[in-house]
Each structure stands twice: as C-alpha cells, then as structure tokens.
Amino acid sequence: MTSFFSHLRLPRRLRPVAALAVAFTAAVLPASARAEQIPSFVQDGTLTICTNPTLPPMTFVKGQDVTHPEGFDIDVAQALATRWHARLSVITMDFTGLFPSLSAQRCGLVMSGIIRTPAREKSFDAVSYQDTALVVVGRKATPTLSSMDELSGKDVAVESGTSYVTRLGVVNDALIAAGKPPMIIQQYPTEEQVVQQVLIGRVFAFVSQDVELFYRMRQLRDKLHVLITPDIPDYRHFAIYIRQNPEDRTLLQNAISALDGDGTLQTFRTKWSVTDQSTKGGAAEAGTGGMFDWGAFFSALTSMAFLHGAFITLSAALISHGIAIIISVPIAIVLNSPQKSLLKVTLEGYVSLFRAAPTLLQLLFIWNAVPQFFPIFREQWFTPFLATILALSINESAYQVEINRAALSAVDLGQELGASALGLSRRDIYWRVIFPQAFRIALPPTINEFINLLKITSLASVISLQELLAVTQIQVARTFAFTEYYAAALIYYLVMVFFFLFLQKRVERRFSWSDRKKVVSNAA
Amino acid sequence: MQHEITTNSMISVRGMSKLFGKFVALDRVDFDISRGEKIVVLGPSGSGKSTLIRTLNQIEPHDSGTLIIDGKLINAKTDPIQLRCMVGMVFQNYNLFPHLSVLENCILAPMRVRRMTRMEATALARRYLEQVGIPDQADKYPIQLSGGQQQRVAIARALCMQPEVMLFDEPTAALDPEAIVGVVGIMDELAEQGITTVCVTHEMAFSRRIADRIVFMDQGKIVEITPPETFFTAPQSERAQNFLNQMLRY
Ligand SMILES: Nc1ncnc2c1ncn2[C@@H]1O[C@H](COP(=O)(O)OP(=O)(O)O)[C@@H](O)[C@H]1O
Ligand SMILES: [Mg+2]
Numbered sequence: 001m002t003s004f005f006s007h008l009r010l011p012r013r014l015r016p017v018a019a020l021a022v023a024f025t026a027a028v029l030p031a032s033a034r035a036e037q038i039p040s041f042v043q044d045g046t047l048t049i050c051t052n053p054t055l056p057p058m059t060f061v062k063g064q065d066v067t068h069p070e071g072f073d074i075d076v077a078q079a080l081a082t083r084w085h086a087r088l089s090v091i092t093m094d095f096t097g098l099f100p101s102l103s104a105q106r107c108g109l110v111m112s113g114i115i116r117t118p119a120r121e122k123s124f125d126a127v128s129y130q131d132t133a134l135v136v137v138g139r140k141a142t143p144t145l146s147s148m149d150e151l152s153g154k155d156v157a158v159e160s161g162t163s164y165v166t167r168l169g170v171v172n173d174a175l176i177a178a179g180k181p182p183m184i185i186q187q188y189p190t191e192e193q194v195v196q197q198v199l200i201g202r203v204f205a206f207v208s209q210d211v212e213l214f215y216r217m218r219q220l221r222d223k224l225h226v227l228i229t230p231d232i233p234d235y236r237h238f239a240i241y242i243r244q245n246p247e248d249r250t251l252l253q254n255a256i257s258a259l260d261g262d263g264t265l266q267t268f269r270t271k272w273s274v275t276d277q278s279t280k281g282g283a284a285e286a287g288t289g290g291m292f293d294w295g296a297f298f299s300a301l302t303s304m305a306f307l308h309g310a311f312i313t314l315s316a317a318l319i320s321h322g323i324a325i326i327i328s329v330p331i332a333i334v335l336n337s338p339q340k341s342l343l344k345v346t347l348e349g350y351v352s353l354f355r356a357a358p359t360l361l362q363l364l365f366i367w368n369a370v371p372q373f374f375p376i377f378r379e380q381w382f383t384p385f386l387a388t389i390l391a392l393s394i395n396e397s398a399y400q401v402e403i404n405r406a407a408l409s410a411v412d413l414g415q416e417l418g419a420s421a422l423g424l425s426r427r428d429i430y431w432r433v434i435f436p437q438a439f440r441i442a443l444p445p446t447i448n449e450f451i452n453l454l455k456i457t458s459l460a461s462v463i464s465l466q467e468l469l470a471v472t473q474i475q476v477a478r479t480f481a482f483t484e485y486y487a488a489a490l491i492y493y494l495v496m497v498f499f500f501l502f503l504q505k506r507v508e509r510r511f512s513w514s515d516r517k518k519v520v521s522n523a524a
Numbered sequence: 525m526q527h528e529i530t531t532n533s534m535i536s537v538r539g540m541s542k543l544f545g546k547f548v549a550l551d552r553v554d555f556d557i558s559r560g561e562k563i564v565v566l567g568p569s570g571s572g573k574s575t576l577i578r579t580l581n582q583i584e585p586h587d588s589g590t591l592i593i594d595g596k597l598i599n600a601k602t603d604p605i606q607l608r609c610m611v612g613m614v615f616q617n618y619n620l621f622p623h624l625s626v627l628e629n630c631i632l633a634p635m636r637v638r639r640m641t642r643m644e645a646t647a648l649a650r651r652y653l654e655q656v657g658i659p660d661q662a663d664k665y666p667i668q669l670s671g672g673q674q675q676r677v678a679i680a681r682a683l684c685m686q687p688e689v690m691l692f693d694e695p696t697a698a699l700d701p702e703a704i705v706g707v708v709g710i711m712d713e714l715a716e717q718g719i720t721t722v723c724v725t726h727e728m729a730f731s732r733r734i735a736d737r738i739v740f741m742d743q744g745k746i747v748e749i750t751p752p753e754t755f756f757t758a759p760q761s762e763r764a765q766n767f768l769n770q771m772l773r774y
Contacts, residue, residue, distance in 0.1 A: 415619060418615060418618075418620070421583055421608060421613040422612075422632070423606075424632070424633060425605065428636050428637075432636065437623055513622055513665040513667065
C-alpha cells in the first residue's frame with residue numbers, strides 16, 4: 001500500500017493567479033457592485049450541466065438512482081448555482097456526447113472530471129478548478145516503471161473520447177521515432193471497463209487520473225498500484241468547459257476563485273477524498289472477489305434502478321416499433337403498386353437512406369446535430385426518450401417496410417380479384433382479406449425485428465437515455481461487480497425476449513388455417 | 525334516359541375493346557345476351573376469353589365501346605360495387621379466402637356489401653352450401669377441402685350475393701375428372717334455375733348440353749356466335765374448325 005501512495009504527487013493548490021483575481025476584484029469594486037453578475041449560460045434561473053457519471057469521485061452514481069449523480073463536480077456545480085441564485089439541473093450522458101451537447105446548447109457547462117487541454121480550448125472556453133496528474137496503473141505484481149518508454153510494445157487501456165488517447169499518441173510517436181515498437185492502445189467507452197482490462201490481465205496497464213485512482217483504491221488497493229506518474233505539463237488540471245464567451249469565462253473564473261478562496265473547494269476535496277491523505281481513513285468497500293457474489297446479483301436484479309431501466313428499454317422499443325408499423329404499412333402499399341410516381345421515388349429514397357445509415361449515427365444526429373439547425377429540439381420537452389423514439393421509429397419503419405412489402409406480395413393476387421368480384425369495397429378488401437393474410441406472413445419477421453429493436457435501444461445510452469444497459473454500466477462503475485450486474489441485465493433481457501417469443505407462439509396458434517395438419521388435429 | 529333498345533337483353537356489348545399497354549386483348553367485340561340465356565365462350569388459350577368475362581363485372585374495366593347490363597350503361601363512372609352485386613363470378617383457382625372458414629367465406633360479402641345481419645347471411649349461406657352439396661363442411665377452412673369441394677364453396681359464395689348473372693372462368697380446369705362430374709352437375713342445376721350464365725370452359729359435353737349459344741373467340745375478336753349444334757357439327761369459320769380439330773385430338 002505504501003508503494004502506491006509514495007508514487008503519487010501531492011495535488012498543488014490552484015493557480016495563485018486565481019486567488020489574486022479574487023483579492024483584486026474585492027478590493028477594486030465598490031460593495032454595491034460586488035453583487036455577482038450572472039453568466040449568460042445560466043438561463044431562466046437554471047444552471048444546466050452535462051456530465052458522464054462514471055468517474056468517481058468527480059461524478060458518479062452512488063446509490064441506485066441513476067438520474068441523480070453525486071461527486072466533487074456535482075458539489076462544485078451546486079455551489080456555483082447557489083452563488084448565481086440558480087437551480088442546478090444535471091443531465092447525464094455518455095462521455096462522447098458531452099461536448100456535442102454543449103455545442104447544441106443542451107447544457108450551460110460540462111463538468112465531468114475533464115482534463116484541460118489546448119486542443120479542447122480551441123473550441124470551448126475552459127476554467128480550471130482542480131489539480132490532477134496523469135497516472136499509469138498496473139497490477140500489484142507489476143514492477144514500477146522509470147520512464148514512459150518502458151511501455152513500448154505493451155497493451156494499454158484508456159477511456160475513449162478522453163484526452164489520454166491523444167496524449168498516448170504523442171508517446172507512441174516518440175517511441176516510433178526512436179525505433180521502438182509503439183504501445184498497443186485499447187479504447188473502452190467507460191472507465192470501469194478500462195480498469196477491468198487490467199484486473200483480468202488483458203492489458204499491461206491503464207492510464208487515468210490520480211483523483212479517480214484515490215477513489216478506486218478503496219475498492220482495489222490490494223490489486224493495483226501506480227507504475228509511473230509522468231510529468232506532463234498539459235495534463236495538470238481538471239476544467240469546467242463552456243461555449244466560447246470571454247465575459248462568461250471571466251465570471252466563471254471569478255466564481256471558482258471565490259469558492260477556492262473561502263475554503264469551499266477544500267471542504268469538497270476532503271469530503272470526496274480527492275487527495276490521497278483522506279482515503280486512508282476510508283474503509284474498503286466490497287471488493288471484487290473471484291467468486292460470483294449472489295447477494296450483489298440478487299440486489300441488482302430486484303433493484304428499482306434495474307426495473308426502471310428495463311421499463312425504459314421496453315417502452316422505448318414498444319412505442320418505436322408501434323409507430324414504425326403504423327408508418328410502414330401505407331409506405332409498403334405505395335411501393336408495391338405497379339405505377340411509377342414521384343411519391344414512390346421519394347419513399348424509396350427514405351427507405352434506402354434509413355436502412356443504410358447506422359442506427360447509432362441516427363441517434364447521435366438527431367440528438368446533437370439537429371438542434372443546431374432547429375433550436376426547438378434543444379428545449380426541455382425534447383427528452384432523450386423522445387429523441388430515441390424519433391430515431392428508432394424512423395429507422396425501424398425502413399426495415400418494417402421491407403417486411404410488409406414481402407408479406408403483401410406473398411398474398412396471392414387472386415385474393416384481391418376474388419374479393420372485388422364479390423363487390424367488397426377497397427377498404428374491406430384490405431382489412432378483411434389482404435391484411436389478415438399478410439399479417440400472418442409478417443408476424444415472425446416482425447417479432448424478430450422487435451427483439452432486435454429491444455436490444456438496439458441500448459445504443460441510446462449515448463444520448464443519455466437511462467435504459468437497462470446504461471443503468472448497468474453506471475452501477476458497475478460504482479461497485480465494480482461486473483459479472484453480477486451484467487448477469488442481472490442479461491436476465492432482464494432474456495425475460496423480455498422470451499415473453500415476446502411466447503406471445504408469438506400464442507398468436508401463431510390462431511393462424512392454424514394456414515397449416516393443414518394442425519387444422520385437422522384441432523378439428524379432431 | 526333509359527336504353528329502351530336493350531330492355532330484352534341482359535347484357536349488350538357494342539364495339540368494346542380492352543388494351544394492356546399496346547396489346548389489344550379485346551378487339552371491338554359485339555354481342556347481346558338475353559335474360560336467362562346460357563352462353564359458353566370457347567377459344568384457344570390467350571384469345572381473350574377471361575378478359576371478356578372480366579369486363580362484364582368490371583374487374584377489368586374496358587377501354588372503349590359501350591357495355592350495357594340490365595339496361596344500365598356501364599363505364600368508368602359507374603359504381604362497380606352495384607354491378608358486382610348483380611354479376612357473380614367463379615374463378616379457375618377458386619380464390620377462396622384461406623383465413624376464413626367456409627361459412628365465413630360465404631357470409632363476408634352479404635354482410636359487408638348487402639348489409640345483411642349475421643343471422644340472415646348464415647341462413648342464406650347454409651341454403652346454398654346445401655344446394656352445392658357440402659352442407660357439413662361449413663366450419664372447415666378451405667385448406668381442409670378437396671379441389672372439387674373448394675370450387676363448390678366458391679359457387680355457393682357467389683350465389684350468396686343472389687346475382688342475376690353468373691360468370692364462370694374455366695371452373696373445372698384445375699379439377700380431377702371425378703370432381704369435374706360433381707361441379708358440372710351443380711352447373712347443370714343452376715342452368716335449370718334460369719340464371720343468366722356466361723361460362724368459359726373446355727367441357728364439350730357440358731357446352732353442348734346447356735349452351736343456348738357458343739361464342740367463339742380468337743386473337744381478341746369474336747369470330748362466331750352460333751347455337752351449339754351448328755358450332756360442333758358445321759362451324760362457319762376455318763379458325764373454329766381448326767380449334768375443334770385440336771380439341772378432338774386430345
Ligand atoms: N393484366 C394483363 N396484363 C397484360 N396482358 C394481359 C393481362 N391479362 C391478360 N393479358 C393478355 O391478354 C391476352 C388474353 O388473355 P386472356 O383473356 O387471359 O386469355 P384466355 O383467357 O383466352 O386464355 C393474353 O395474351 C394475355 O397475355
Ligand atoms: Mg383464361
């Protein structure tokens with residue numbers, strides 16, 4: 001344990017400049033004008049922040065309520081909101097969605113334990129609020145390193161979308177220039193997956209921040225230790241990011257300096273063990289033993305968080321598919337008609353476009369790109385759930401059109417002839433004769449498609465929908481009980497899928513008219 | 525204005541043509557059919573027989589010429605549903621609805637089109653199922669029946685609309701010889717009941733027995749209209765002669 005702590009650098013105090021700025025402001029301005037000006041990103045008395053709550057102790061979900069993250073960042077955000085007489089609203093999402101959401105004006109600022117880098121400052125304004133250092137961490141048995149060069153040729157895990165990826169690229173360039181093999185970098189979407197790669201021995205080391213490590217060490221102190229803490233000047237601060245605006249930047253800077261000056265930040269640091277000293281007292285939480293922890297499994301299985309996640313998954317899939325079916329039937333009828341028309345060409349384009357475009361891309365497009373052109377889509381009512389429904393029902397309707405077309409063409413042409421010769425109206429021909437037969441043909445592929453959709457909803461975690469898989473990952477980040485939580489999620493998916501397969505069997509039994517053998521046995 | 529000239533004709537056709545794209549499937553045909561008359565349409569495959577009788581209930585609308593049925597001029601503007609209530613049709617492939625039972629096949633149109641109650645329609649259907657000789661199959665699905673039984677259902681289904689004209693398009697062409705005997709027997713009975721009938725068939729004995737006149741078609745044209753005795757013994761055209769020679773060879 002001592003070897004681990006001895007390799008950490010003590011966090012330094014925030015820049016002296018910041019402290020000076022506070023003193024200066026206080027001295028120069030008359031008392032009446034000192035009432036704080038409020039930055040423009042605080043709108044309607046609300047400070048909205050975007051965060052990816054999988055980075056303890058900065059931002060993470062401590063309890064079962066995934067919509068309610070906690071941590072150092074959240075406390076700082078709350079202190080800022082209070083200062084500005086605003087209400088705090090927290091939007092949680094995948095890390096890769098944070099900056100696009102900031103651009104799309106879904107939130108006023110991004111606070112998610114993010115390193116201050118010059119690259120990011122080209123597009124956004126940044127204000128530092130916490131010192132940090134980059135650390136390379138390996139398993140307990142791995143000897144420490146004396147230079148980054150020793151990572152040559154080794155597997156290194158890192159969270160995707162973070163600045164560490166770029167930084168490791170620089171190290172690799174140096175290695176290649178020196179004629180050495182580069183590191184093999186593996187990127188994972190969440191931090192706990194990065195840690196898990198080292199724990200299970202797939203990679204040699206992972207790269208992270210010291211503050212996160214202090215926290216992780218409570219759970220994992222007998223399994224991991226720091227291999228090296230390279231001194232990289234660009235990677236020393238966590239920053240709050242806002243859209244570029246010099247005035248807002250100054251106001252935010254002043255607020256942070258004030259919080260630092262009055263000891264608020266220090267209180268939070270102690271509270272969240274952001275310094276290594278404070279972790280010493282922290283009792284080790286449930287570690288990750290080698291055995292399957294049935295208790296954790298059952299508590300996950302019966303938790304409100306999982307139940308809620310499953311409900312979101314199920315309702316998103318049901319509603320999207322329902323809408324998709326309603327849209328797809330008229331489209332299929334138009335596309336199946338023999339005559340050419342502009343409408344037909346347009347619909348053919350619609351179907352090809354949405355069959356071709358990856359679902360994940362469609363979700364990201366609707367959530368992050370569309371609001372830049374239509375501001376109405378960044379308003380409160382346009383929730384991740386609505387965005388998911390919109391993206392998935394459009395996407396799914398394209399597939400469903402193909403199923404419907406095949407089913408409609410499989411109904412013998414003589415059926416329409418026979419029905420119209422009896423004087424049935426067009427409406428009756430469709431509803432009484434063609435649809436019932438097409439329905440039977442379309443049912444198995446439609447259920448198949450629905451089961452697929454049920455699983456595809458997990459993609460919506462990138463736009464912060466708290467569906468089953470997003471809930472699982474957030475819970476895993478808290479507990480590190482990978483196996484138990486994945487197993488619990490699997491059970492939920494299996495139960496849902498088996499229910500629909502069962503339903504399919506029941507409905508198909510009603511279609512016994514299509515199968516001579518079954519009809520005869522039923523009649524007997 | 526009523527078309528007085530046609531009052532004694534059930535169907536009156538003048539210069540009627542039908543095109544599929546550029547292909548002329550019906551070429552300016554003329555004929556009259558009186559009430560209660562039995563017409564058999566003969567002709568080689570592809571000569572336009574099906575097209576002709578499909579224009580009579582407008583499931584294939586004609587392109588030019590006049591068509592008058594029961595004194596009413598039929599064109600693109602007339603409501604085809606009224607016409608189809610009056611003109612029933614039986615197809616070579618039965619075209620029964622596989623998802624409905626025999627009884628449901630029979631009562632669907634009477635209920636939806638004629639607005640009968642389920643009870644009325646069921647009573648009517650049972651009467652016609654009795655008439656075509658399959659009263660005990662009412663609750664089965666079409667797939668459970670033989671071809672001959674299915675065609676009987678199709679005939680009963682058409683009769684349930686109580687039409688004044690019946691159109692048959694090769695009703696026995698898909699049946700085995702034994703089933704043909706049964707279906708032809710039913711058609712004989714119908715003929716006796718005096719319903720106006722237009723039938724496309726290759727059953728020569730049946731044609732001779734029931735037809736009042738034979739319409740012979742070739743390449744979309746009506747080549748001759750003659751009583752069966754004349755047609756089968758002394759056809760007027762060379763094409764009819766050739767057709768008969770072919771038929772007799774097989
Ligand atoms: N829907 C259609 N589209 C194009 N051509 C058709 C269509 N229906 C029939 N035909 C053509 O019209 C001609 C007459 O067909 P049909 O009336 O079915 O002949 P028959 O019943 O005497 O065998 C044939 O050459 C056939 O290919
Ligand atoms: Mg034909």
